[in-house]
Amino acid sequence: MTDKGLCTGMTDEEIIRAHFDMVYRLALSQTKNCANAEDVTQEVFLRFVENRRKLTSAEHIKAWLIRVTINCSKSVFMNSWFKKTVPLTEELTFDTPEKSEVYYAVQSLPSKYRTVIHLFYYEDMSVEEISRCLSMNPSTVKSRLFRGREMLRNELKGGYDFV
Amino acid sequence: MFRKYYKEANDSIKPSEDFVNSVIRDAKKHKPPLRARYMQYAAAAAAAVVVVTGAVTAFPLLQKAQRDGGEGIVIEERATESGSTAAPSRTAAPEPAAVNEKSGDAQNSVRSSIQKPETADAPSHNTSESSYSVPGNVSRNTEETAAEPSREYNYGYNEDINETAPEPAPEPKADEQTETADETTDAPTETESDEGAPGGGSSASYILGESDEVIKPENTAPEDMTPYSKKRDLSDISAADTEAIDDADIPCPDGYYCIDASPNGYTFKNDGGAVISVTINYGGADREPYITEEDGSIYAVFTSFGLSVTINAYGADMAAVEEIINQFR
Numbered sequence: 001m002t003d004k005g006l007c008t009g010m011t012d013e014e015i016i017r018a019h020f021d022m023v024y025r026l027a028l029s030q031t032k033n034c035a036n037a038e039d040v041t042q043e044v045f046l047r048f049v050e051n052r053r054k055l056t057s058a059e060h061i062k063a064w065l066i067r068v069t070i071n072c073s074k075s076v077f078m079n080s081w082f083k084k085t086v087p088l089t090e091e092l093t094f095d096t097p098e099k100s101e102v103y104y105a106v107q108s109l110p111s112k113y114r115t116v117i118h119l120f121y122y123e124d125m126s127v128e129e130i131s132r133c134l135s136m137n138p139s140t141v142k143s144r145l146f147r148g149r150e151m152l153r154n155e156l157k158g159g160y161d162f163v
Numbered sequence: 164m165f166r167k168y169y170k171e172a173n174d175s176i177k178p179s180e181d182f183v184n185s186v187i188r189d190a191k192k193h194k195p196p197l198r199a200r201y202m203q204y205a206a207a208a209a210a211a212v213v214v215v216t217g218a219v220t221a222f223p224l225l226q227k228a229q230r231d232g233g234e235g236i237v238i239e240e241r242a243t244e245s246g247s248t249a250a251p252s253r254t255a256a257p258e259p260a261a262v263n264e265k266s267g268d269a270q271n272s273v274r275s276s277i278q279k280p281e282t283a284d285a286p287s288h289n290t291s292e293s294s295y296s297v298p299g300n301v302s303r304n305t306e307e308t309a310a311e312p313s314r315e316y317n318y319g320y321n322e323d324i325n326e327t328a329p330e331p332a333p334e335p336k337a338d339e340q341t342e343t344a345d346e347t348t349d350a351p352t353e354t355e356s357d358e359g360a361p362g363g364g365s366s367a368s369y370i371l372g373e374s375d376e377v378i379k380p381e382n383t384a385p386e387d388m389t390p391y392s393k394k395r396d397l398s399d400i401s402a403a404d405t406e407a408i409d410d411a412d413i414p415c416p417d418g419y420y421c422i423d424a425s426p427n428g429y430t431f432k433n434d435g436g437a438v439i440s441v442t443i444n445y446g447g448a449d450r451e452p453y454i455t456e457e458d459g460s461i462y463a464v465f466t467s468f469g470l471s472v473t474i475n476a477y478g479a480d481m482a483a484v485e486e487i488i489n490q491f492r
Binding site: 012013016017020021024025028029038041042045046048049092094095096098099100101102103106121122152156159160161162 | 164165166168169170171172173175176177178182183185186187189190191
């Protein structure tokens with residue numbers, strides 16, 4: 001863990017701490033379960049330590065972590081244990097009803113729309129960055145963003161602007 | 164507005180510090196990649212592969228060596244006083260250790276008799292065969308005996324033997340062999356020099372222990388006689404040696420001709436250079452043929468009608484060996 005990143009100048013621990021919240025929240029957004037999100041986060045950073053030599057820049061590290069987090073989250077649903085069990089319902093509490101309403105509206109979206117909405121509105125990533133990170137066409141990202149917003153408008157029924 | 168509320172909602176979600184530390188701790192002591200973990204066993208795996216490969220490679224050779232050493236062909240040549248009756252002895256093929264010990268003694272007796280001819284004056288009433296082995300000590304003895312005149316060659320128990328060219332003995336019948344064997348075993352052999360019988364009442368046994376060698380007695384005039392311990396390769400068999408012997412009783416396979424016949428065995432050869440050595444001994448109960456083929460050599464042993472037959476074929480085909488087996492059975 002004392003190894004410096006090749007181009008970042010940060011140790012592995014520093015990189016993990018810097019990206020920990022991002023990974024955990026993205027995992028929670030994908031899995032909708034804190035326990036699964038923790039498992040995914042741990043798996044992601046173990047893979048990061050194993051593959052840190054291949055990551056050359058800070059942007060590369062972030063994109064790699066997002067990609068691996070999404071893949072690991074998908075693998076949770078592919079697990080036979082997940083198919084045979086029903087996760088406990090977890091209710092996250094927020095200090096304001098607007099936050100809760102918005103958060104659970106996004107959680108109700110299908111996974112492919114939820115991912116681009118989360119990366120676009122929370123990680124502030126552009127369509128190009130999302131398309132590169134998810135290895136998909138920018139137009140696909142745009143269409144998913146559009147359809148996700150339409151679903152959110154129907155779900156929220158409020159005057160939220162999706163700028 | 165949506166962006167703001169969504170960001171605030173996610174910002175309010177924070178993993179516990181314990182969880183963060185546990186992940187960092189696990190990452191510190193994470194296992195190395197699978198490939199790196201297996202590298203530490205590479206040396207042991209390579210050594211194991213070498214050992215197994217060596218064992219697999221050496222096993223056939225060890226098996227062959229064990230087989231050759233343990234069941235060497237025992238050819239006993241015995242002639243009675245008349246020279247016309249020959250019978251194989253009941254001597255079974257001894258164990259390798261016993262063979263060496265026994266043959267060592269016999270070799271010593273042969274050597275001593277050669278070097279000390281005066282000891283042969285002592286009368287010998289023994290009918291037992293003096294046996295000596297070829298493998299192992301052959302080359303050493305060959306040098307010694309080759310230096311000696313061939314006429315002085317004897318078996319240490321009867322110095323007055325007048326060796327003449329032995330005639331190929333007919334194949335003994337099983338019943339007759341039993342009787343003659345008993346007779347020759349019980350009756351002491353007292354031979355005179357004028358007998359002229361093949362071997363003059365001598366009885367000699369020798370062992371062909373090495374698969375790539377054929378040792379056979381020279382059926383030539385006494386002047387040309389060489390010691391039985393002379394080691395010879397198959398390739399050394401000359402045209403004179405391979406002169407066919409005509410005998411209707413000899414189980415000569417098709418395409419082969421007999422180059423050597425004795426009461427206890429035959430040696431066949433074909434034009435292609437294949438050699439089949441057949442050894443006959445008295446055996447016990449009937450035993451089905453056990454045939455092994457390896458590296459161009461065929462080894463077969465079986466017992467039929469009280470005869471224990473051992474076949475060693477070099478360069479021969481299986482059909483010829485089976486033909487010989489069928490003639491005995």
